[in-house]
Amino acid sequence: MSRKVRITSDAALQIVCGIFEDEEVNVEITDESAPKEWQGKKLGDVLNVEYYTFKHRPIAPNDIISKILAGNGEADKLAALKQSYCLFSLDNIERLYTKDADVAVLEATLQYYVQTDKIKLLEYLIEDSNIAVSGYRIPVQFETEMRKAVVFFGRPKMAELHTVSQFGEMAHINIDVAILLHPDIASYSDYNVKVSFTDNKGVTYSDVQVPLTSFTFVDTMTQDAVPYMSNRQKVGSINLSSATSFVLVFEGYNNPFINYITDKALNANLQYNDNNQLFTLTIERAGKTYMHEVVVKDHQTTTNADTGNETHTLSFVTRGLSNGN
Numbered sequence: 001m002s003r004k005v006r007i008t009s010d011a012a013l014q015i016v017c018g019i020f021e022d023e024e025v026n027v028e029i030t031d032e033s034a035p036k037e038w039q040g041k042k043l044g045d046v047l048n049v050e051y052y053t054f055k056h057r058p059i060a061p062n063d064i065i066s067k068i069l070a071g072n073g074e075a076d077k078l079a080a081l082k083q084s085y086c087l088f089s090l091d092n093i094e095r096l097y098t099k100d101a102d103v104a105v106l107e108a109t110l111q112y113y114v115q116t117d118k119i120k121l122l123e124y125l126i127e128d129s130n131i132a133v134s135g136y137r138i139p140v141q142f143e144t145e146m147r148k149a150v151v152f153f154g155r156p157k158m159a160e161l162h163t164v165s166q167f168g169e170m171a172h173i174n175i176d177v178a179i180l181l182h183p184d185i186a187s188y189s190d191y192n193v194k195v196s197f198t199d200n201k202g203v204t205y206s207d208v209q210v211p212l213t214s215f216t217f218v219d220t221m222t223q224d225a226v227p228y229m230s231n232r233q234k235v236g237s238i239n240l241s242s243a244t245s246f247v248l249v250f251e252g253y254n255n256p257f258i259n260y261i262t263d264k265a266l267n268a269n270l271q272y273n274d275n276n277q278l279f280t281l282t283i284e285r286a287g288k289t290y291m292h293e294v295v296v297k298d299h300q301t302t303t304n305a306d307t308g309n310e311t312h313t314l315s316f317v318t319r320g321l322s323n324g325n
Contacts, residue, residue, distance in 0.1 A: 004095075004102050005142035005181070009053040012106055012179060013088040015140050015149055017051055020044060020125060024132045029121075047121055049084045049114070084114040102147070106179040112156075116169045119156070126153045126175060137182060137190070146184040153177055191215055192284035193248065195257045197277070207282060208257040213311075216247040245297060245317045246281060252301070252310025261314065265299045281316060295319045 137148035154176035
């Protein structure tokens with residue numbers, strides 16, 4: 001039986017803060033309309049948010065000034081007024097009712113107390129976070145247990161506005177967070193498939209990403225019947241050879257590989273359309289990389305009249321000898 005993880009506010013907050021610290025989210029501010037003192041700084045540094053849970057209290061302004069004084073002997077008394085705060089609280093936890101699979105859905109709320117001139121930056125932070133984690137299962141750790149997390153952020157919603165406070169004009173902003181915890185297993189998001197090839201003009205494309213909808217690979221064994229030594233009337237089987245095939249399903253996006261493979265299928269000129277053309281398939285899974293030299297076995301394209309999009313089902317097989325070479 002797999003061990004269930006202990007879900008706490010602190011552990012869930014670490015998942016959220018890890019997303020906010022990602023380089024695709026915590027980007028450098030280049031907006032020309034932003035104040036000059038923000039230019040060239042990281043988004044997280046300008047927001048200057050102190051995250052905490054119910055177990056902890058935010059740092060008081062006088063404590064911040066005391067900490068700066070202890071560090072360099074000087075302090076800007078206005079530095080504390082640039083601080084923002086955020087309370088992270090778990091609202092609800094639903095576990096899958098099973099003894100084997102540790103699957104849980106967490107509902108939480110980020111309650112920001114932030115300067116009103118930084119609300120736009122907060123909106124960027126949440127939107128960029130949703131873009132960065134969309135479609136991915138993020139590896140996370142609870143004590144000694146590893147899990148995969150799918151995270152969704154809601155839109156920032158203003159709950160209250162304080163026009164006069166110790167920190168200036170401040171706003172209470174609430175953001176809903178949903179976290180799906182899955183067992184640490186290999187899934188579609190763990191696969192990364194790329195193709196390298198040379199087109200008919202001699203141009204080489206390396207590691208073109210395939211936007212997979214689904215991915216299937218089959219290892220087929222060729223067998224032969226062999227009698228038992230002690231019982232000739234009964235036979236067993238041995239594997240003489242094996243062949244590997246790959247089936248890729250993807251949408252017809254504007255991609256060098258997809259455009260080439262579609263043109264290759266539609267072109268009726270057999271001299272141009274080499275049936276034994278070599279493609280290099282690179283598969284990344286669970287931190288390991290696998291490379292296969294393959295040829296096309298079957299390519300099916302379906303165009304939907306209502307949406308106009310293409311759906312490709314492409315089968316590759318590992319390439320054998322070509323003309324004895």
